[in-house]
Amino acid sequence: MKLDHNHIETINKKELSQHQADFDFLANRLEQKGNHINGLIEKLCAFQVAIPSWALGAGGTRFGRFSTKGEPSTLEQKIEDVGLIHSLTKTAGAISLHIPWDVPKDYKAIKELADSHDLIFDAVNSNTFQDQKNSPFSYKFGSLCNTDQKVREQAIQHNMDVIAIGDKLGSKSLTVWLADGASFPGQHNFQAALTNTQYSLQSIYKSMPQDWKLFIEYKPYEPNFYSTVIQDWGTSLMLANECGERAYTLVDLGHHLPNTNIEQIVSTLMLKGKLGGFHFNDSKYGDDDLTVGSIKPYSLFLIFNELVYGMENNPQNPYPAWMIDASHNIKDPLEDIIQSLEAIQEAYAKALLIDQNKLREAQLNYDVTLCQEIIQDAFRTDVRPLIAAAKIRSGGAINPIKAYRELGLRSKLIAKRGNSVASGL
Numbered sequence: 001m002k003l004d005h006n007h008i009e010t011i012n013k014k015e016l017s018q019h020q021a022d023f024d025f026l027a028n029r030l031e032q033k034g035n036h037i038n039g040l041i042e043k044l045c046a047f048q049v050a051i052p053s054w055a056l057g058a059g060g061t062r063f064g065r066f067s068t069k070g071e072p073s074t075l076e077q078k079i080e081d082v083g084l085i086h087s088l089t090k091t092a093g094a095i096s097l098h099i100p101w102d103v104p105k106d107y108k109a110i111k112e113l114a115d116s117h118d119l120i121f122d123a124v125n126s127n128t129f130q131d132q133k134n135s136p137f138s139y140k141f142g143s144l145c146n147t148d149q150k151v152r153e154q155a156i157q158h159n160m161d162v163i164a165i166g167d168k169l170g171s172k173s174l175t176v177w178l179a180d181g182a183s184f185p186g187q188h189n190f191q192a193a194l195t196n197t198q199y200s201l202q203s204i205y206k207s208m209p210q211d212w213k214l215f216i217e218y219k220p221y222e223p224n225f226y227s228t229v230i231q232d233w234g235t236s237l238m239l240a241n242e243c244g245e246r247a248y249t250l251v252d253l254g255h256h257l258p259n260t261n262i263e264q265i266v267s268t269l270m271l272k273g274k275l276g277g278f279h280f281n282d283s284k285y286g287d288d289d290l291t292v293g294s295i296k297p298y299s300l301f302l303i304f305n306e307l308v309y310g311m312e313n314n315p316q317n318p319y320p321a322w323m324i325d326a327s328h329n330i331k332d333p334l335e336d337i338i339q340s341l342e343a344i345q346e347a348y349a350k351a352l353l354i355d356q357n358k359l360r361e362a363q364l365n366y367d368v369t370l371c372q373e374i375i376q377d378a379f380r381t382d383v384r385p386l387i388a389a390a391k392i393r394s395g396g397a398i399n400p401i402k403a404y405r406e407l408g409l410r411s412k413l414i415a416k417r418g419n420s421v422a423s424g425l
Contacts, residue, residue, distance in 0.1 A: 278320050
């Protein structure tokens with residue numbers, strides 16, 4: 001299924017008058033403060049976030065899963081769904097595949113399909129947190145960290161296979177997240193587990209094409225609850241440094257203990273040139289994978305303040321790979337992703353409004369009150385007209401959720417696919 005751009009334009013016409021009034025008011029205010037409106041819109045148009053293939057169906061917990069119906073059951077359908085999201089938002093120009101859930105049968109056809117939806121393939125993701133069909137060895141007690149060399153070699157080979165698949169699709173990076181760890185004290189030797197993981201990652205790194213990057217993700221707990229081998233950003237950074245200059249840390253917003261200062265982590269990694277990727281979601285208690293910005297919008301804004309500063313001032317850090325990693329247990333997955341994209345754009349736009357020169361001057365003068373005023377003035381600005389202007393310029397919908405519902409897209413997906421369930425979940 002593909003959207004007719006004329007349908008989006010028809011829906012936009014109903015919103016244009018109000019949008020123009022809102023935009024003119026905001027643009028006048030921002031220009032008086034020295035902002036260049038056209039430059040801001042161009043940056044918002046260019047900011048693209050990858051959609052993971054596994055987020056297109058209803059999420060769930062170990063207690064249950066409630067299907068949305070009309071979910072994509074094939075890779076082709078997943079690409080079509082991302083295409084729908086991108087047509088409405090114009091901010092989802094990439095898809096991230098998870099192997100072995102998304103192995104193409106016809107690479108040429110899959111690349112042509114993605115291209116027809118104006119999509120590229122972002123980082124590919126390996127899976128050693130589940131036992132795969134016909135695999136001779138189990139990952140019950142770890143994969144890259146396992147004490148059994150044969151298990152480690154199987155996990156290493158899987159990652160090499162994922163790289164080969166991604167290379168055929170034009171991807172340029174591999175994301176490794178490990179469930180490896182221990183649920184009980186004494187279950188494994190910490191040093192041996194870390195050393196085995198390091199050697200395994202080094203083997204994977206050496207097998208990558210020279211223009212590829214390795215993203216090493218971390219998580220403090222779950223599914224193991226006593227220890228996780230790569231439990232924090234420091235361990236990830238250490239392992240990345242051991243692998244080489246094309247290995248980086250990947251930050252997932254949900255992969256931190258409560259009240260962790262994520263913006264400081266982001267700043268440090270960018271200073272060291274080692275922030276490779278970023279997974280967006282939100283949480284209240286742990287790795288809840290909730291809609292981006294639904295719980296802690298101010299924290300998201302503060303993180304973007306550091307991201308924007310780093311992209312402007314840290315040329316030693318590559319442009320980060322952006323991706324949403326969420327689980328929409330009771331929402332329409334496509335609506336939830338659209339909401340997340342809107343929240344990301346909003347936080348980014350607000351961060352772009354911060355006058356970094358004035359902020360720096362206030363910091364040097366120890367004017368703590370003024371520092372807060374500068375930051376919060378940007379946060380309190382309603383930037384939605386600016387984001388809408390970027391969508392109009394790119395050919396998207398002024399109000400993507402409203403357009404999604406007015407076009408009846410979920411009903412059309414159900415009519416086309418029936419009560420299908422997304423693969424891989």
